[in-house]
């Protein structure tokens with residue numbers, strides 16, 4: 691059991707967040723300062739409880755969220771931990787609607803894409819943690835929302851939470867033709883979680899002045915060679931479209947605003963969520979493989995204790 695030093699707290703992990711970026715961190719050991727090296731602690735967000743604190747900001751029994759990695763107990767500097775009030779929302783939402791996926795959906799959709807009422811919004815990776823929130827926020831902004839996901843059950847789930855339409859990219863051979871049918875007037879906003887051929891088709895269906903937020907490229911995270919596809923930059927000229935990548939952390943000075951708004955939508959029932967929870971830290975490797983294979987609906991978590 692580690693001992694907390696001055697300004698630090700000892701945390702018992704309760705839930706561990708399983709995130710796609712980990713695949714990239716594991717891709718090339720030694721390749722980047724951020725790669726997860728064999729023998730090191732695997733990185734990950736954790737929601738847990740304070741066991742012992744040497745800092746006035748935290749007391750024994752408080753709930754917190756922080757980057758504590760795959761471990762049952764961790765010591766961390768109190769200033770790196772976010773205090774959570776589980777009376778306001780269930781603790782797991784600190785890793786989901788009121789955590790990084792919520793922030794990615796909120797800033798990626800509202801700041802990068804600026805959706806207008808009546809516009810058509812397309813979301814890839816739509817039934818996952820970020821995608822399912824993007825679609826619901828787009829509905830709150832009175833857009834027409836189309837989702838793309840990898841199983842029929844996910845397609846059903848998306849329509850049950852308000853998406854106008856959705857399709858299973860594993861059973862539809864012609865994505866562009868499918869999008870032409872579902873959005874005959876084209877796509878105004880594309881929120882990209884996946885990249886690859888799905889994104890190639892989405893770009894081909896963009897409208898004039900369309901906006902694309904590049905949130906993730908999960909279809910590429912395990913590729914060892916760059917994948918080839920249509921060179922679509924020319925289409926951006928004709929459509930005067932904008933493609934912009936982002937990282938949640940670039941909005942860090944506005945996290946409070948996002949937490950407040952997402953919390954209100956959650957409380958008012960405008961945002962619904964589903965979690966996929968695997969029991970036991972020993973099953974975290976299975977959880978990440980399962981998430982990369984698309985077994986999760988909503989956020990993939992591991993219940994540690």
Ligand code: NAP
Nearest residue numbers: 710794818819820839840883884906907908909937938984
């Ligand atoms: P998630 O969507 O809950 O889980 C990943 C999903 O990706 C799987 O359920 C699977 O669903 C789908 N997938 C896996 N391989 C795929 C492929 N080859 N083609 C298409 N879909 C595939 O994960 P998340 O945490 O919400 O993250 C979504 C994306 O956002 C990721 O790309 C992540 O890296 C990114 N992200 C970015 C930021 C940022 O700051 N920019 C922050 C958080 C997350 P299917 O069954 O549909 O295939």
